Amino acid sequence: MPNYEPWSAERTAQIIREHQDLEGPLLPILHALQETFGYIDQAAEPIVAEALNITRAEVHGVVTFYHDFRRAPAGRHVLKLCRAESCQAAGGDTLAARAESRLGVALGNTTADGRVTLEPVYCLGLCSVSPSAMIDDKVVARLDAKKLDKLLAEVDR
Amino acid sequence: MSALRVYIPCDAAAVACGADEIATALASSAARRKIAVEVVRNGSRGMHWLEPMLEVATDGGRVAYGPVELSDVESVLDAMIAGGGEHKLRVGVPEDHPFLKKQTRLTFARCGIVDPRSLDDYKAHDGYKGLAKALANPGGIVEEVTQSGLRGRGGAGFPTGIKWRTVAQTSAPQKYIVCNADEGDSGTFADRMIMEGDPFVLIEGMTIAAIAVGATKGYVYIRSEYPHAAATLDAAVAAARRGGLLGKRIGDSSFAFDMEVRVGAGAYVCGEETSLLDSLEGKRGLVRAKPPLPAHKGLFGLPTVINNVLSFASVPIIMDRGGAFYRDFGMGKSRGTMPIQLAGNIKYAGLYETAFGLSLGELIDDIGGGTRSGRPVRAVQVGGPLGAYFPRALFDTPFDYEAFAAREGLIGHGGIVVFDDTVDMAKQARFAMEFCAIESCGKCTPCRIGSTRGVEVIDRIVADDNRAANLALLEDLCHTLKFGSLCALGGFTPYPVMSALTHFPEDFGATPRLQAAE
Numbered sequence: 001m002p003n004y005e006p007w008s009a010e011r012t013a014q015i016i017r018e019h020q021d022l023e024g025p026l027l028p029i030l031h032a033l034q035e036t037f038g039y040i041d042q043a044a045e046p047i048v049a050e051a052l053n054i055t056r057a058e059v060h061g062v063v064t065f066y067h068d069f070r071r072a073p074a075g076r077h078v079l080k081l082c083r084a085e086s087c088q089a090a091g092g093d094t095l096a097a098r099a100e101s102r103l104g105v106a107l108g109n110t111t112a113d114g115r116v117t118l119e120p121v122y123c124l125g126l127c128s129v130s131p132s133a134m135i136d137d138k139v140v141a142r143l144d145a146k147k148l149d150k151l152l153a154e155v156d157r
Numbered sequence: 158m159s160a161l162r163v164y165i166p167c168d169a170a171a172v173a174c175g176a177d178e179i180a181t182a183l184a185s186s187a188a189r190r191k192i193a194v195e196v197v198r199n200g201s202r203g204m205h206w207l208e209p210m211l212e213v214a215t216d217g218g219r220v221a222y223g224p225v226e227l228s229d230v231e232s233v234l235d236a237m238i239a240g241g242g243e244h245k246l247r248v249g250v251p252e253d254h255p256f257l258k259k260q261t262r263l264t265f266a267r268c269g270i271v272d273p274r275s276l277d278d279y280k281a282h283d284g285y286k287g288l289a290k291a292l293a294n295p296g297g298i299v300e301e302v303t304q305s306g307l308r309g310r311g312g313a314g315f316p317t318g319i320k321w322r323t324v325a326q327t328s329a330p331q332k333y334i335v336c337n338a339d340e341g342d343s344g345t346f347a348d349r350m351i352m353e354g355d356p357f358v359l360i361e362g363m364t365i366a367a368i369a370v371g372a373t374k375g376y377v378y379i380r381s382e383y384p385h386a387a388a389t390l391d392a393a394v395a396a397a398r399r400g401g402l403l404g405k406r407i408g409d410s411s412f413a414f415d416m417e418v419r420v421g422a423g424a425y426v427c428g429e430e431t432s433l434l435d436s437l438e439g440k441r442g443l444v445r446a447k448p449p450l451p452a453h454k455g456l457f458g459l460p461t462v463i464n465n466v467l468s469f470a471s472v473p474i475i476m477d478r479g480g481a482f483y484r485d486f487g488m489g490k491s492r493g494t495m496p497i498q499l500a501g502n503i504k505y506a507g508l509y510e511t512a513f514g515l516s517l518g519e520l521i522d523d524i525g526g527g528t529r530s531g532r533p534v535r536a537v538q539v540g541g542p543l544g545a546y547f548p549r550a551l552f553d554t555p556f557d558y559e560a561f562a563a564r565e566g567l568i569g570h571g572g573i574v575v576f577d578d579t580v581d582m583a584k585q586a587r588f589a590m591e592f593c594a595i596e597s598c599g600k601c602t603p604c605r606i607g608s609t610r611g612v613e614v615i616d617r618i619v620a621d622d623n624r625a626a627n628l629a630l631l632e633d634l635c636h637t638l639k640f641g642s643l644c645a646l647g648g649f650t651p652y653p654v655m656s657a658l659t660h661f662p663e664d665f666g667a668t669p670r671l672q673a674a675e
Contacts, residue, residue, distance in 0.1 A: 026439030065441035066422035084343030089501035089576045125346040127500035128205035128507050129170050141173035
């Protein structure tokens with residue numbers, strides 16, 4: 001389970017400084033912010049904008065354009081189920097329905113107790129061993145009901 | 158006695174099937190037995206149904222075992238200690254396996270064989286021979302690549318040599334080499350395998366491109382869903398830099414080139430080259446109108462070669478063996494080899510590199526062994542989420558850019574996803590529209606709005622709501638998407654939709670009673 005720091009303006013400014021000299025620094029900065037805090041706090045946007053001499057709207061536009069960037073912290077665990085064609089062909093639909101019903105949330109949501117965020121992902125490149133998933137940073141393939149239940153039991157802790 | 162050399166793949170497909178846990182278990186078992194074992198984390202050979210596939214070095218070559226589970230580790234280690242001995246999971250010498258034996262591995266020559274993080278191992282397996290030839294005659298690189306007939310392996314199939322020539326002939330204070338490693342198509346994993354199994358071949362290919370066109374800086378834009386590939390590539394870039402093969406004087410020549418790995422953020426559309434460039438610049442990944450071509454105004458408005466991983470990875474062997482050598486493989490205007498990816502519901506899933514020209518049926522039935530579920534193959538999607546669905550009736554189509562185009566399909570990045578007879582093709586068509594709606598960058602109206610309307614129209618057709626009129630509407634909508642979008646996301650979404658409708662009309666609510674009524 002990832003361990004994140006609480007958001008702070010000082011740490012944000014430090015992260016920006018570490019990446020500011022790159023060509024096209026915005027995505028590396030946003031990735032670093034999310035890796036540090038677990039999400040990109042809206043209060044970070046004007047700080048980034050000021051440092052890079054772009055508008056707040058531009059930063060906000062980028063944060064909201066990409067599926068990866070979170071604007072609020074995720075659950076303690078993140079379970080991503082591949083919903084793309086190869087995994088569909090190998091029984092992914094049934095597994096997604098099973099995960100939704102076991103966790104009591106639809107894909108794209110976090111359980112009420114903040115335990116787990118269930119998300120769709122469109123291809124992990126594990127199409128030869130479909131269906132696949134990613135739990136936090138770990139990839140899992142050849143999923144079936146039994147393996148999925150084991151994953152769900154892991155995130156229960 | 159020298160240490161037992163064991164190979165355990167670090168390829169994400171093997172890791173997802175437990176390779177890391179197996180590596181740990183094997184090491185601790187060896188320690189308990191007081192046996193010296195040297196574990197090499199190699200890439201994958203591409204026989205993914207056998208992953209995790211472990212290999213042991215013996216006097217008679219490497220001997221493989223797979224698919225190994227945690228409970229097999231002790232007995233597999235026994236067999237390995239016996240010198241590649243018998244075991245129920247023994248595959249034998251991998252090169253003798255029919256799946257590998259019949260392939261022509263040019264781009265994937267080293268994948269699964271070498272230690273992907275070892276520059277020495279790469280060099281020991283013909284690595285950097287292409288660069289040596291390129292440095293000996295820098296002015297001849299573009300001609301050699303043009304002669305090879307290599308076409309962009311990302312999907313568009315544009316001749317690589319022509320792209321490079323354009324950049325070479327454009328003068329600018331700074332030029333860039335950008336590698337598109339945003340391999341988002343479902344059913345494809347060849348780029349990932351190269352980056353995890355033989356990353357130096359990509360670095361070498363990009364370096365040759367840089368020398369050819371006069372670029373000094375390169376970027377690999379890799380999708381965030383590929384953390385293992387990014388880590389391996391990062392390590393390889395650092396090793397190449399230490400070895401003097403990236404930096405101010407490439408291989409002690411006067412050429413300078415260095416590169417960085419950049420990670421995307423989960424936008425499928427960034428696999429489109431102009432959208433990728435915007436994303437690298439730190440913007441929303443919006444598609445750009447062409448012209449100007451990236452070759453003239455690419456990254457930061459400067460001349461840029463942007464190619465797929467496989468295109469760059471094919472260049473070292475072209476330079477080493479010559480354009481004519483590469484060109485001799487293939488058919489028609491599709492020259493060389495294509496790493497084909499067999500995925501979905503297929504028995505022998507994995508990577509199959511072969512010269513262009515095999516028929517779809519040979520690939521799926523003979524090589525792939527049909528479905529994993531054992532049920533009949535009903536449909537296959539070739540070329541990712543924007544590729545057409547083909548029925549069995551089209552299985553005689555040869556794997557070739559033009560042959561697929563002639564049948565309203567595309568080979569794209571070479572992925573084949575197999576579906577058995579339980580598939581609902583209306584659902585697949587609906588998903589194609591839904592995916593386009595989720596991933597549209599929003600620049601073109603037909604893609605941004607048409608995809609959402611497309612989902613609704615398909616729902617109405619399936620519900621038998623004004624069926625004939627809605628079928629006509631869907632066709633018209635697809636026409637608008639195809640001709641009214643700037644990039645392939647909106648432009649090609651009609652392929653899966655229309656092919657599903659054309660080849661599988663019975664799935665769109667056309668029950669026998671309705672057919673009679675119409």
